[in-house]
Amino acid sequence: MRDANPQTIYLKDYTVPEYLIENVELNFILxxxxxxxxxxxxxxxxxxxxxxxxxxxxxxEELDLVSIAIDGTALDKTQYQQNKETLSIAHVPQEQAFILxxxxxxxxxANTALExxxxxxxMLCTQCEAQGFRKITYFLDRPDVMTRFKTTLIAxxxxxxxxxxxxxxxxxxxxxxxxxxxxxxxxxxxxxxxxALVAGQLxxxxxxxxxxSNREICLQIFxxxxxxxxxxxxxxxLKNSMRWDEETYDREYDLDLYMIVAVSHFNMGAMxxxxxxxxxxxxxxARPDTATDSDYEHIEGVIGHEYFHNWTGNRITCRDxxxxxxxxxxxxxxxxxxxxxxxxxxxxxxxxxxxxxxxxFAEDAGPLSHPIRPExxxxxxxxxxxxxYEKGAEVxxxxxxLVGENGxxxxxxxxxxxxxxxxxxxxxxxxxxEDANDFDLRQFRxxxxxxGTPTLEVTQSYNQDKQTCKITLKQSSKSTTEEPxxxxxxxxxxxxDGSSAAVYTANEETADEIIIExxxxxxxxxxxxxxxxxxxxxxxxxxxxVILKMEQSLEELAFLLSHDTDTFNRWEAGxxxxxxxxxxxxEDCQKKRTLQMNPLLLEAYKNVLQQPWDxxxxxxxxLSLPEENYLAGQxxxxxxxxxxxxxxxxxxxxxxxxxxxxxxxxxxxxxxxxGQFDAGAIGRRRIKNIxxxxxxxxxxxxxxxxxxxxxxxxxNMTDQMAALSCxxxxxxxxxxSCLESFYQQWKNEALVIDKWFTLQACSSxxxxxxxxxxxxxxxxxxxxxxxxxxxxxxxxxxSNQLHFHAANGQGYQFLADxxxxxxxxxxxxxxxxxxxxxxxxxxDNARQALMKTQLERLINTADISKDVFEVxxxxxx
Ligand code: 0A1
Ligand code: ZN
Numbered sequence: 001m002r003d004a005n006p007q008t009i010y011l012k013d014y015t016v017p018e019y020l021i022e023n024v025e026l027n028f029i030l031x032x033x034x035x036x037x038x039x040x041x042x043x044x045x046x047x048x049x050x051x052x053x054x055x056x057x058x059x060x061e062e063l064d065l066v067s068i069a070i071d072g073t074a075l076d077k078t079q080y081q082q083n084k085e086t087l088s089i090a091h092v093p094q095e096q097a098f099i100l101x102x103x104x105x106x107x108x109x110a111n112t113a114l115e116x117x118x119x120x121x122x123m124l125c126t127q128c129e130a131q132g133f134r135k136i137t138y139f140l141d142r143p144d145v146m147t148r149f150k151t152t153l154i155a156x157x158x159x160x161x162x163x164x165x166x167x168x169x170x171x172x173x174x175x176x177x178x179x180x181x182x183x184x185x186x187x188x189x190x191x192x193x194x195x196a197l198v199a200g201q202l203x204x205x206x207x208x209x210x211x212x213s214n215r216e217i218c219l220q221i222f223x224x225x226x227x228x229x230x231x232x233x234x235x236x237x238l239k240n241s242m243r244w245d246e247e248t249y250d251r252e253y254d255l256d257l258y259m260i261v262a263v264s265h266f267n268m269g270a271m272x273x274x275x276x277x278x279x280x281x282x283x284x285x286a287r288p289d290t291a292t293d294s295d296y297e298h299i300e301g302v303i304g305h306e307y308f309h310n311w312t313g314n315r316i317t318c319r320d321x322x323x324x325x326x327x328x329x330x331x332x333x334x335x336x337x338x339x340x341x342x343x344x345x346x347x348x349x350x351x352x353x354x355x356x357x358x359x360x361f362a363e364d365a366g367p368l369s370h371p372i373r374p375e376x377x378x379x380x381x382x383x384x385x386x387x388x389y390e391k392g393a394e395v396x397x398x399x400x401x402l403v404g405e406n407g408x409x410x411x412x413x414x415x416x417x418x419x420x421x422x423x424x425x426x427x428x429x430x431x432x433x434e435d436a437n438d439f440d441l442r443q444f445r446x447x448x449x450x451x452g453t454p455t456l457e458v459t460q461s462y463n464q465d466k467q468t469c470k471i472t473l474k475q476s477s478k479s480t481t482e483e484p485x486x487x488x489x490x491x492x493x494x495x496x497d498g499s500s501a502a503v504y505t506a507n508e509e510t511a512d513e514i515i516i517e518x519x520x521x522x523x524x525x526x527x528x529x530x531x532x533x534x535x536x537x538x539x540x541x542x543x544x545x546v547i548l549k550m551e552q553s554l555e556e557l558a559f560l561l562s563h564d565t566d567t568f569n570r571w572e573a574g575x576x577x578x579x580x581x582x583x584x585x586x587e588d589c590q591k592k593r594t595l596q597m598n599p600l601l602l603e604a605y606k607n608v609l610q611q612p613w614d615x616x617x618x619x620x621x622x623l624s625l626p627e628e629n630y631l632a633g634q635x636x637x638x639x640x641x642x643x644x645x646x647x648x649x650x651x652x653x654x655x656x657x658x659x660x661x662x663x664x665x666x667x668x669x670x671x672x673x674x675g676q677f678d679a680g681a682i683g684r685r686r687i688k689n690i691x692x693x694x695x696x697x698x699x700x701x702x703x704x705x706x707x708x709x710x711x712x713x714x715x716n717m718t719d720q721m722a723a724l725s726c727x728x729x730x731x732x733x734x735x736x737s738c739l740e741s742f743y744q745q746w747k748n749e750a751l752v753i754d755k756w757f758t759l760q761a762c763s764s765x766x767x768x769x770x771x772x773x774x775x776x777x778x779x780x781x782x783x784x785x786x787x788x789x790x791x792x793x794x795x796x797x798x799s800n801q802l803h804f805h806a807a808n809g810q811g812y813q814f815l816a817d818x819x820x821x822x823x824x825x826x827x828x829x830x831x832x833x834x835x836x837x838x839x840x841x842x843x844d845n846a847r848q849a850l851m852k853t854q855l856e857r858l859i860n861t862a863d864i865s866k867d868v869f870e871v872x873x874x875x876x877x
Pocket of ligand 2: 305309327328331
């Protein structure tokens with residue numbers, strides 16, 4: 001039941017822990033109904049704590065306490081106090097260390113929240129971040145208490161032949177009654193959120209990695225038997241990550257063993273537990289016929305992300321949960337750069353910025369906006385947000401831009417050296433960057449404490465006599481009381497013939513591009529020795545997470561799309577063109593005017609199509625129109641119908657006018673390949689499939705056949721899904737039979753069936769809402785599996801703007817129904833589903849009222865979790 005008044009936790013209230021736990025010995029007698037936990041904590045008073053005789057307050061939730069003893073003497077009920085969240089002992093030894101022994105039981109099978117110890121299919125596993133360890137046993141469940149763990153697991157040999165925990169296996173043996181035991185020891189001190197155990201019938205794929213100091217590390221991936229043939233990509237990704245971190249950051253792995261376990265029920269993507277990562281199957285399993293190119297890329301990225309946490313998160317961890325971005329922002333930045341190095345830098349940057357601008361910018365403009373280092377929370381699990389992760393990574397990226405690549409390495413070296421083995425703050429990270437470079441980041445620190453996306457307004461003027469160009473930048477944020485931010489802006493200038501102009505400023509040498517540092521609310525920069533008015537290419541590489549407002553004509557944008565040497569800004573110019581044109585058409589729709597295709601946009605597309613491109617993935621991005629949710633972000637009042645109509649109109653016009661080019665490209669790059677995952681093959685599939693989607697727009701029999709043939713003959717999931725997606729979003733009469741045959745083909749592959757649900761949930765077809773309702777009743781739909789819920793409810797509400805926001809409010813009611821059903825099973829996942837309703841202020845009055853009604857309904861639901869309560873109530877405030 002919900003606390004009538006859930007407690008808010010504040011950063012300003014941080015105090016050091018009263019006690020420290022040096023060592024812990026954990027013993028588990030594992031059983032899905034009732035697991036017995038015996039824990040021996042070596043405790044001592046924290047020398048940094050100045051309070052005299054503080055009570056020892058341990059966290060523990062949903063535990064059945066059996067016994068408790070200090071230094072071998074049992075405590076009776078008068079010597080401790082228990083409530084729903086804590087166990088307090090008023091008097092404990094102050095002068096010397098002592099052993100607190102606790103025995104309790106828990107029920108993994110009843111644990112549908114998937115936090116603590118739970119059952120996934122037949123496997124027992126744990127998830128302890130952020131505060132799940134307290135659902136296993138009583139502990140000081142806070143990241144600044146770092147402990148050495150020794151864990152012994154006892155279980156039935158047949159049900160749980162594999163028994164894993166953190167660190168190294170130190171002993172094992174047999175017991176009577178068909179039971180066995182294994183002991184694990186982790187030599188590194190860690191906070192309890194990094195604890196993990198796994199028990200089950202698992203198969204293991206093994207490999208090894210030789211580190212830069214010539215140590216051989218054993219690498220193991222554990223999966224269920226039928227998934228053994230889908231692990232090779234994950235293993236290769238792990239080896240690539242280990243090499244990359246040595247080469248890029250001089251970071252070597254520290255244990256002799258690195259284990260990854262794939263589980264099918266998982267609230268998030270994956271978890272960096274020391275030496276024993278637990279992964280959502282989605283980010284491990286891949287075979288060419290079951291996983292798309294983008295799945296392959298995400299797997300590599302997430303494997304990298306969790307591996308990189310070993311240094312940024314585990315060896316150096318967070319002092320408290322307000323510092324979450326310390327580990328997440330830096331680790332996302334590291335995984336972004338890793339993927340960029342493995343694939344295409346240009347494409348990766350564009351994809352990251354797309355995610356940031358559509359989803360994080362919306363979060364930051366909405367009622368749940370918070371700084372990357374929040375100041376308060378009710379439920380910490382609600383703060384694993386795009387802001388903490390993605391904007392957090394942008395902030396780290398800006399530091400690198402400011403201090404330069406070498407300076408950044410010096411800073412990270414100092415950070416690792418200074419803080420290894422500690423629990424630290426975002427401020428410590430920034431200080432290391434400052435100290436290593438003698439660079440002042442005082443003003444830059446505002447990025448950690450201010451929320452909202454800043455807007456940059458740009459004006460420029462050219463002085464023919466002086467041959468100078470003056471650029472004036474004005475920064476503003478939603479609140480006027482905020483301090484101006486320190487913003488790095490990468491600038492290049494182009495001559496009218498398309499060549500790069502040298503950039504001269506009074507105190508800088510000439511260069512092709514420079515970084516200017518905006519620090520004032522309004523500031524001007526003068527570029528010299530310009531014989532003609534240059535075309536300005538500003539914010540290259542998206543050098544800061546801001547909204548750029550700059551008047552640019554379609555002609556100017558077309559020029560940049562043809563000539564900008566910065567791959568990000570070149571793509572951006574094309575997006576801005578399409579965006580301007582579509583926004584104009586949206587207005588035409590609203591005013592019931594006839595729609596007409598803009599000839600300049602058509603010309604720009606023709607130009608792009610005529611050029612030779614090495615990087616076909618980049619080429620395909622240049623051919624893509626801005627997504628509906630991006631367009632929504634550009635409107636004062638979102639009009640989902642007009643957005644859809646206008647965007648489809650442009651797509652249709654391009655398809656009609658450029659049909660032969662799209663057909664030719666399709667034929668040129670269509671190959672029936674299987675198992676090729678090099679950049680060339682990925683690019684070929686990407687360009688071919690975008691051409692197919694344009695062609696399908698024409699709804700001709702010939703193109704229907706094209707999609708159907710690709711669907712029937714595809715040898716890889718990328719091509720099969722792309723064809724099916726085109727079919728599902730068209731009036732192709734083959735739609736029902738293709739969906740059915742896909743289901744029959746893949747009904748035993750859960751991750752592929754997730755795609756089948758998602759495809760239908762995201763369809764623009766008229767009957768999508770009814771389809772979604774029907775799919776809820778499908779035998780393969782499972783409310784207890786987060787991946788399945790995300791694939792249907794999540795996809796519909798977050799990725800089908802058109803139908804979710806249907807004017808009659810049926811989408812909103814459906815979502816609230818699902819959140820309420822999910823709330824009692826899994827509050828974390830339920831709470832994440834609320835996000836689609838939190839943007840209510842962005843819609844017309846009628847929709848606002850309908851969305852608010854559902855949010856109010858959530859708040860007033862009996863037994864609503866504090867997770868859902870926090871998001872719903874804050875979004876109404
Ligand atoms: N630290 C993980 C993310 C994660 C967070 C919470 C979880 O359960 C509530 C699970 C995973 C990461 O950044 O990969
Ligand atoms: Zn992470």
